[in-house]
Amino acid sequence: MIRNARDRLLSQIPSTLPDMQDAMADWFQVLTFTRVSKQIVNFSVVETRAPYSIMGVRQPLSAQALAMKPEGQRAWKIEQIHAYPDVILNPDDIMIFNGIPYRVLDKIDYKEYGYVEYHITQDFTVST
Numbered sequence: 001m002i003r004n005a006r007d008r009l010l011s012q013i014p015s016t017l018p019d020m021q022d023a024m025a026d027w028f029q030v031l032t033f034t035r036v037s038k039q040i041v042n043f044s045v046v047e048t049r050a051p052y053s054i055m056g057v058r059q060p061l062s063a064q065a066l067a068m069k070p071e072g073q074r075a076w077k078i079e080q081i082h083a084y085p086d087v088i089l090n091p092d093d094i095m096i097f098n099g100i101p102y103r104v105l106d107k108i109d110y111k112e113y114g115y116v117e118y119h120i121t122q123d124f125t126v127s128t
Contacts (some may be wrong), residue, residue, distance in 0.1 A: 021114025031081070035074050036101070038092040041089045050127060052095070056083030061119060078105070081118040085111045 035052040061078045079102070081089075089095075093104040103123035108115050109116055 020110075021084070024057070024115055027082070028055045028084075029057065030054075031056050031083075031097075034096040037097065038094075049096075054081075054083050054087045056081050056087065056098070071118060078119060078121045082115050082118060083118070085114065085116050087116060093119070094123055 030053055032051060032053045034049045037048045037050075039048070040046070058079055058081050061080050089103050089104050089107065091107060095102050095104070101123045102117055102120040104120055106119040107116060108118070
């Protein structure tokens with residue numbers, strides 16, 4: 001018996017959102033960066049750096065999305081990362097890609113679609 005979508009009510013379907021995880025897997029690659037964490041020890045800021053790898057894709061933020069962000073007034077580079085939902089980055093986390101420090105601005109949760117999106121911007125607060 002062939003079942004069509006017209007045979008089921010939307011309330012009978014657990015999720016009506018498309019799972020994009022399989023489609024996005026073709027775009028994803030290993031992104032390796034250095035994760036920087038800071039602690040205050042004896043009244044001084046101490047940075048700890050550790051390598052961190054995720055599966056995802058990094059790309060520039062669209063011009064329309066950039067224009068809508070208050071940070072868009074700056075001339076700094078803002079990018080987005082799409083990754084699997086198990087990747088945990090928090091706003092204000094610092095990461096270094098190819099020697100350039102970035103700060104996580106936003107986390108947009110699209111777990112229903114099978115991925116999460118992060119917005120990152122160049123940062124100049126990491127010691128060299």
